[in-house]
Structure formats: C-alpha cells, structure tokens
Amino acid sequence: MAIMDINADLGEGFGVWELGDDLALLDVVTSANVACGFHAGDPLIMRRVCAASVERGVTIGAQVSYRDLAGFGRREMDVAPAELTAEILYQIAALDGIARTEGGRVAYVKPHGALYNRVVRDAVQAKAVADAVRAYDPSLPLLTLPGSAVHDVVDELTVVAECFADRAYTPSGALVSRREPGAVIHDPDAVVQRAVRMALDGTVVAVDGGEVALKARSMCVHGDTPGAVELARSVRSALSGAGVTLESFA
Numbered sequence: 129m130a131i132m133d134i135n136a137d138l139g140e141g142f143g144v145w146e147l148g149d150d151l152a153l154l155d156v157v158t159s160a161n162v163a164c165g166f167h168a169g170d171p172l173i174m175r176r177v178c179a180a181s182v183e184r185g186v187t188i189g190a191q192v193s194y195r196d197l198a199g200f201g202r203r204e205m206d207v208a209p210a211e212l213t214a215e216i217l218y219q220i221a222a223l224d225g226i227a228r229t230e231g232g233r234v235a236y237v238k239p240h241g242a243l244y245n246r247v248v249r250d251a252v253q254a255k256a257v258a259d260a261v262r263a264y265d266p267s268l269p270l271l272t273l274p275g276s277a278v279h280d281v282v283d284e285l286t287v288v289a290e291c292f293a294d295r296a297y298t299p300s301g302a303l304v305s306r307r308e309p310g311a312v313i314h315d316p317d318a319v320v321q322r323a324v325r326m327a328l329d330g331t332v333v334a335v336d337g338g339e340v341a342l343k344a345r346s347m348c349v350h351g352d353t354p355g356a357v358e359l360a361r362s363v364r365s366a367l368s369g370a371g372v373t374l375e376s377f378a
Contacts, residue, residue, distance in 0.1 A: 130372045132327045133346035134364060135159040135271070135290070137191055137240065139177040140168035140200075140352060148351035150177055154184050156360040158376040159346065161191035161238045161271075162227075164219035167201025174226050182232040187376040189271065192219040192257070193240035201241035202306065209256040216260035224264075235378035236288070237261050238271035248276040248302060255281040269378055274342045275301045288377050291344035293323040293363050294353065297334045301342060304335060312350070316359055320366045323347060327372045345377045 138154070139162045140147045147168065154160060160181045163169030181188050193201035195215060207215070216237075224234040239247055239257060247254035254277040261268050266285055272278040274289040294313045296304040304311040313319055326332050326344060334340045347367075349360040367374060 130327050130370075131345070131375055132367060132372050133158050133377045134349060134360070134367070134374060135161055135189070135238070135346050136349050136351045136360065137161045137163065138351055139163045139173045139191075141173050142168055142170055142197070149357050150351070151180055152357045153351050153360055154180050154186050156357070156364050157186060157349070158374055159187040159189055159236070159378065161189045161240070162223055163191050163240070164193075164223045166195045166215065166219055167193035167197060167199075167240055171226065174223060175230065178223070178227040178232055179230040182227075182230050187235045187378050188223070188227050188232050189236040189238050189378070190220045190223045190234045191238055191240045192216045192260075193243050196242070201243065204242040204246055207253070207256075209252055209259075212253060212256040213260045213263070216257050217264055220260065220264045220268075234268065235376075236269040236271055238290075244272070245303065245305075247278055248273050251277045251281055254278045258282045258285055261285060271346060273301070273303070274344060288346055289342070289344045290346045290348055291326045291332065291342055292348045293326070294319045294350055294359065295348075297332050297340055299334045299336050299338050299340065301334075301340045310335065312353060314353065314355075316355070316362055319359055320362050323363045324366050324370045324372075327367055328370060
C-alpha cells in the first residue's frame, strides 16, 4: 500500500506582506515547511504557523535557506561551508524554540529555493547543510530530491526523498529551473494526474516526454502559486481516492 506525506512551504509572509493562505493549507497538508526568517517569515508569523500546525496535528519542518530576503531565497550564493552550517543551525534553532513554546517541535529540515537546488549537485554545500542538522539533532530527517548529493554526504542522518506535484522535471530527474518557461505546472488536471502517478508508480514524465523513475516518501504542493489551496485539496483528494495513505514521514 502506497504511503505519502504532503508538504507545503508555509509562513512565507513578512511583516504586513502576506503570501499564500497558511491556515487553509494546514487543513490539507501533513507536513509544514515553515520559513525561518532568512528568505521569508518573521518571528510572529513563525509563531502563528507553529501554533496552527500543532492545533491541527501537522508536522513542523524547518524551511532553511540562504540569507536572501530580497530574492526570496531563489538567488544562488557562494557561502563558505562553515558560515552556511552556522546559518542553517541558526534557522533550525530559532524555529524549534518557537515551535516548542507552542507545544510542538521541529521534526525535519528542508532547504528552500536556490539552496535546495544547489545541494542536489554540490556535495560541499550539501555537507554544510547536513553538518548543521547533525550538530543540532542527528535524528532530524533531511528532505531532498531522490538524486541529490545530500544522499552521499549524510553519514548517519536520515534522508527522505521528495517529489513535486506541480514542478516540471528534466530527463535527469532534476527540477526545471524557475527561470525556464513551464517550470511550474498550473493545469490542475495535469498536476493531479502526475501526483497519483508519482505516488503509485514512482515515475514522472519529464519535459522531453521521457519517463523518469523516482521513489519519494513526501510530495510538495506549492502554496505561493495561483489557486494553490484548491490545487492542494485536489491532490489530496485524488491521492486518497487512489488508495494512498496520507501520513507524515517524521
């Protein structure tokens, strides 16, 4: 029987600026990737999302990133490994402290944006992220793509493979860059069909029409795209209807 976690990036507002409908998405997902203040989010938003996650029984994850508020964490940066490890450690600790005051805790770590894509191919930065997780709590799973360099540098850490219902894939199994047209799939029917196929068959159709094998335990639905909540609901409904058990991995 197929088991799948549904995660979404949440808490990505900042001050008076709001992005996405966190509360509505928390009624859909089983895991929440909460922004830790480096690409989005602030202490008040972090606390609100953590409280709402605990109330709904949704698992809390630290969504860590480069220090890039202006670029929403989507600009690649060359950060020295020791500095990157310290910055990731800072973010995990901040969110975990807030989560614990609300009766929860950080249960996993997921890189965001440019950092997410960088650690897929860069073993040095992947190790820097893994070192931060190991230093804080080696029991925390690290969420990444199936073919990520993270798998080769984690030692005793747990790595959980993730797939994306609404992102286009290259023939190598990487995500198509957001700089490229068609990187995000907006057709609800296509997203739902891809989600069910990934959960049941462990495959996805790449941009060249070929089939890419992937074995994922968690599926991301984005919260910052038009119609995100309805799309997430459709994905959840389709997975349940296909007999997939929806359950957090952490």
